[in-house]
Amino acid sequence: MKDKQTVATTQLRTPFYVVAALALAALLSWWPSPALAKTMSLSYANFPPAPTFPCVQMERWAEEVESRTGGRIDVQTYPGSTLLGAKNMWSGVIQGQADIGCISLAYQPGVFPMMSVFEQPIGFTSATAASKALWELYAKRMPKEFDRVKVLTLFTSAPSNIMCKKPVKALSDLSGIELRASGGASKVLELLGATPVSMPASEAPEALQKGLIKGILSSFDMLKDFNFAEHLRHQTVTNFVVYPFAVIMNRDKWNALPDDIKKILDELSAEQAEWTGQYLDAHIEESLSWSKEKYGIEVYELSDADKAAAEGKLAVMIDGWAEKAKAKGIPAADILTEVKALKAKYDK
Ligand code: DTR
Numbered sequence: 001m002k003d004k005q006t007v008a009t010t011q012l013r014t015p016f017y018v019v020a021a022l023a024l025a026a027l028l029s030w031w032p033s034p035a036l037a038k039t040m041s042l043s044y045a046n047f048p049p050a051p052t053f054p055c056v057q058m059e060r061w062a063e064e065v066e067s068r069t070g071g072r073i074d075v076q077t078y079p080g081s082t083l084l085g086a087k088n089m090w091s092g093v094i095q096g097q098a099d100i101g102c103i104s105l106a107y108q109p110g111v112f113p114m115m116s117v118f119e120q121p122i123g124f125t126s127a128t129a130a131s132k133a134l135w136e137l138y139a140k141r142m143p144k145e146f147d148r149v150k151v152l153t154l155f156t157s158a159p160s161n162i163m164c165k166k167p168v169k170a171l172s173d174l175s176g177i178e179l180r181a182s183g184g185a186s187k188v189l190e191l192l193g194a195t196p197v198s199m200p201a202s203e204a205p206e207a208l209q210k211g212l213i214k215g216i217l218s219s220f221d222m223l224k225d226f227n228f229a230e231h232l233r234h235q236t237v238t239n240f241v242v243y244p245f246a247v248i249m250n251r252d253k254w255n256a257l258p259d260d261i262k263k264i265l266d267e268l269s270a271e272q273a274e275w276t277g278q279y280l281d282a283h284i285e286e287s288l289s290w291s292k293e294k295y296g297i298e299v300y301e302l303s304d305a306d307k308a309a310a311e312g313k314l315a316v317m318i319d320g321w322a323e324k325a326k327a328k329g330i331p332a333a334d335i336l337t338e339v340k341a342l343k344a345k346y347d348k
Contacts (some may be wrong), residue, residue, distance in 0.1 A: 005062045040261075041074045042253070045083035045098035047202045052225040053283060054102050054245060055079040057155065057276040061247070061268070075100075086200030090248070094148050099253045105244045106183025113328040114143040115154075117339055118244040119184025120321045121314040124159060126345055127219070127284075128277030130242045131155040133342035135273040140338070141328075146246070150254035153269045155276040156242040157219040158284050160185050164215030167298065171306045180204045181217040184241045184317065189217055201226075208232075215303050218243070220284045220291075226326045229291035235299045238310070246271075251262040 030064065044062065046055050055077075062075035075312050078084075084092040086107050093101040105112050106119055118216070126132035134154045138146075162168050167284065174194040187197035195214050205226055207213045215232050216222065217240065223229040291297045302310070322332035 008269075016198045024025065031241045036085045039072055039074050040169065040257075042099040042249075043076045043078060043083060044100040045078045045088035045089060045092065046102045047084070047104075047200060048079070049202070049225070050079040050265075052201075053221055053276065053280045054104075056279060056283075057272065058102060058247075061153070061272055064268060064272075065265065068268070069261055073261060078252050081202060086202050091249050093250050096250045096252065098216060098250075100152065100249045102245060102247050104182065104200065105246060106185065107211070109183060112143075112145050113325050114141065114145060114330050114335060115244060115246075116183070117325070117335055118156060119241055120318050121188065121241055121311070122318075122339055122343055123239075124156070124242050124343060125239060125345075126277065127156055127158040127242065127280040129273060129343065129347035130159075130244075131273045131277035132270075132346045133339065136243055136269050137335070137338060141272070141335070146248070147247040147287055149251055151269075152247040152249050152265060153272040154244065154246050155273045155280075156279055157245045158221065159219065159239040159242055160188075160217045161220055161238050161240070162215060162217055163220070163223060163228055163237040164230060164234045164236070166214060167300065168215075168236045169300045169302075170343060171302065171309060173207055177215065178213045179209055179217050180213045183243070185243065186219050187317055187320075188240050188314060191316070192310060196247075204228075219280070221287050222279060223291040223297070224287035229297050233295060233297050235288075235291075235297055237299065237301050240310075255310075301316075 025313070044058055046058050048054055058077055058079070062077055065073050065075055077097070083098050084101055086104065089101040089103045090108055090111065092098055105116055115134070118134050124133070131154070134156055138151060138154055164177065164179070166177070168174055168177070171192060174192050176193070176195055178195045178197050179189055180199055181196050182200065186198045189196035197207065197322065199207060201218060201222065204213070204216055208231060216228065220235065223232070281343050318336065322336065325332040325335070
């Protein structure tokens with residue numbers, strides 16, 4: 001047992017590094033360093049499976065945000081409808097069930113009278129051009145249809161094509177075929193004599209399995225990412241409408257963010273739209289070659305006469321959109337002029 005004298009000596013001899021560590025800890029506990037600022041966690045919900053492009057762009061956004069904020073924002077991602085599904089994404093983010101969510105505008109008919117102009121047959125030929133145009137129109141017009149949320153970015157699918165169990169080599173082959181689509185793309189099918197079955201992309205695999213549909217109208221990334229090439233061996237290049245998407249954030253959560261973080265997120269919006277378009281355009285090529293190699297898919301082109309006939313039949317869609325938009329107080333003619341100018345600017 002040590003006597004009092006020995007204990008006192010031991011205390012006096014507390015090693016220097018322990019004292020230094022204690023002093024440093026005390027100092028850091030009140031030092032306002034950004035590296036030590038509190039981390040805020042944000043949940044980000046998405047409806048399709050993880051390998052699909054809306055989720056690939058979500059992971060990219062999460063990584064960029066974490067690195068640009070020096071780790072102050074930590075993004076928890078939920079692909080595959082694990083937090084919110086396609087149909088309750090919009091209301092779920094407004095109510096705060098997820099902080100951030102990715103919606104396909106076509107799944108909420110009537111909710112976006114202005115931005116649904118991008119569901120119309122404008123003739124975009126790439127996801128990059130359509131995504132840049134979509135963001136630019138939004139940033140200029142700030143339509144009030146998005147007032148209940150903060151829009152973090154916007155992008156579109158690539159132009160839609162027919163993926164089917166049976167060959168569709170001519171417009172007349174479309175007659176009565178049940179094809180899955182949504183929004184503007186469903187209207188396209190209706191006008192061309194097919195039977196549109198409207199549902200979100202995430203529900204299409206089950207509908208196909210149950211025999212409710214013979215194919216889909218969407219972009220070719222789905223051949224690989226949903227493995228549709230296994231059952232849908234016949235592809236027809238139609239380059240019909242694109243599907244617009246929005247990444248939205250709960251308003252209160254946005255308002256609660258510090259200003260410097262808001263600035264970082266705002267600076268990412270246009271860049272993320274373009275990144276997503278470029279990723280998707282490149283990925284479509286990859287998806288097509290993968291599907292050809294693995295499943296020997298066939299790809300058909302419509303004749304020039306059929307292309308012209310389809311264009312003629314779809315023209316009424318734009319008038320239909322304009323009428324509905326005008327009824328909601330939207331300057332439809334001006335918006336159309338702006339969208340066409342943006343197409344000319346980006347879709348070379
Ligand atoms: N909103 C779409 C477009 C789409 C294209 N590729 C994917 C992948 C995952 C989800 C949606 C999409 C549609 O409904 O087809």
